[in-house]
Amino acid sequence: MRKAKGCVFCDIVAGKAPAYTVCEDELSMCILDINPFAQGHCLVIPKRHVPWWHDLTDxxxxxxxKMARHVAKCIMREFKPDFVCMYARGRRIPHTHIFLVPTVRGDVLDRFFNALEGVQEAPAELAGLRQPTIFxxxxxxxxxxxxxxA
Structure with missing residues (x-):
């Protein structure tokens, strides 16, 4: 597995940094987020250092x-949120990761995404993107x- 010097996720995969591991396979690992939005908030990471999700191998x-889906089902069973919000990142820590966040309608994350959708729909500068010719x-x-x- 390719590692990047100074990458906390690479250090976790290598066993050089602590983590609360939920599960792992040959290519991926699921850990608890140390700054959770909710109880059960997890991160699914590739074991190989990959900055962006679109650079992962098939x-x-x-x-x-597959691991994200499996863990989301476990989160639903154990914590009974309304749903598990999933999104991919790699910006603050340049090692792509999938957030799995147990979410209840009206909680802080749900309100954030609802507000973001409002921003997406409102600005005039985005209206031009919604034209049939542009689509x-x-x-x-x-x-x-x-x-x-490929």
Whole structure:
């Protein structure tokens, strides 16, 4: 596994930094977040140092998302939230990771995402992105781009 010097997640994978491990397989590891939004807030990380989720191999992607689904089911069973919010990051710690956050309607994370959706819908500068001609052009560009991506 490729490691990055100074990466806390690489140190956790290598056993050089402490973590509360939930589960792991050959390619991925699930740990508790040390700054949780809610009880049961977990991070699913690839064992190989990968800054961005879109740079994962197909095998790593499958492992990460299979583990995320498995742990989300455990979170639902044990903590009984309304749902488990999932999102991928890699910005503050440049080692991609999936957040799994038990969420109750109306809690701080739910309110944050509801507010974010309002921001996405409101600004005039984003209105231009919602035009049928723009949608067609963006879809066309993304379809064409698929031909050159392995």
């Amino acid at each position: 095998e790593e992607t499958a492992s990460l998302f 067609r052009e963006v879809a066309k560009r993304l379809r064409k781009s698929q031909d050159s991506i």
